[in-house]
Amino acid sequence: MANDHNHDSSHGHHYILPDGVAFKAFAALLVLTVITFALSFVHLGSLNYVVGMLVACVKATIVVGVFMNLRKDDPSNTVIFASGFVFLAIFVVLTSTDLLFRGNVYTNNKPIFKAIAGPSKFKKPWEPTPELVAHGKDVFSQQCVSCHGAAGEGNGPAAAALNPHPRNFTQDAGWKNGRKPSQIFKTLKEGIAGGAMASFATLPMDDRWALSHYVASIGPNILKDETADLAKIGVDPTKDSAGSDAAPSVPVEWAMKKLVQEAGAGSGKQVVPGASDSLMHYGDRLDAATFSKQKP
């Protein structure tokens, strides 16, 4: 601590703020407050923020420099106080960086495993049959009800937490990709970017067509696909189904064995280690795959 600073006062070691200086600082703060208030009525777009915060910083400097006398204080105190704002800046920058570059990792659950493609049971799964619709209903009750609700009204138990809300299938309004089976099929494959609807490309293709026909059947009227609609998603209605549009990569049996091994390798815990979120979703799809196999 410096012993010999600020002897500019007649009162020993301590600098006493002259009343005149204090009044000037006070007056400046009042004027700047009026400026801040007046500026809020002028619309400068994002410049409003810059100017508003700059004026606030000038006011803060006056309070700290004059009222708290930091300008006449030991420099070490300036370093200490400034360090607080340096850490605050790091806090702001790192958090903003995370927000800016997080991308859509939380909005678009891209599956990390792709399901095994079984041979299609249906020659032309894009053509609705009562059998497909009934199967779609079963898949729906497993995969979709938690968000879209048992009746497809977009009011499942998890719906409240989602923004935008899950689609209400009983209404005509609001469909991002459209209500035709081919358009629903596209949504099931790709998900909805920027929304909570995930891609269900890991479901077997038959299941997705079954779902599409079932969801289309809930609506106020059933829309039919034209050849052109099917062409948009790469389906040639004159030919039979090739079985799957998803390339297989990891066999389910192998993945299950791997998961059991990893879980066992931990300290006897039943929890699956690592990316629990993706694995949870994987688990859902695993059930679906098993489920669809058990179906006659």
Added chain:
Amino acid sequence: MGNHGQVTPGTYHHGHHWKNAHEEFEGAKQGMWVFLVTEVLMVGALFVGYIIFRAMYPEAFHEAHKLLNPKLGLLNTFVLITSSWTMVLGVSSIQRGQVSRCLAYLMTTVGFGFVFLIVKYFEYSHKIHEGILPGGLYTYKELAMDKVPLFFSLYFMMTGVHAFHVILGMGLITWVMLRVKRGEVSKQFFTPVELVGFYWHFVDLVWIFLFPLLYLLG
């Protein structure tokens, strides 16, 4: 306690572990600056939360901030700045040995603190009455927009933490006034007055940022 802080008017004995009273004062002051850094970071966390959510939901925050009364915010800004000024005058008075003048300024400062809290009370009670409340408690029908309740979670948390500091500051100033009255704090030893003043100015400092951020820029 030893002789530390045992003061009779005119003869102040600094703590035995200090070279002299000046160093003791400087040490205490540095400790106060360090404490204020921790305050900056505590309040800063709330500001970071506000900045992030404002960036994520600009429309909702814009609509939400219109529910605040900028005139009352402006009034409270004037009140706090004036109270900072009277605090400064209180400190320089005791440094010059003007005890009764010091007490008058400190009393005025506490008075302004009360005015601030009364204005804040009217703002809060109006919002509570209308159902403009944080998070899930929000029931205001006129603005049923997603993420508006989030704005009010932040509003109540930030202004609430600030108001708590105002109350604490008023208590500290009152304690200092008692010590001045008893003669424990004087021209020779005014550390408590000056450092409590620092605390009060910091409260003002936080409000200087809260006011434009919440009431004006939204």
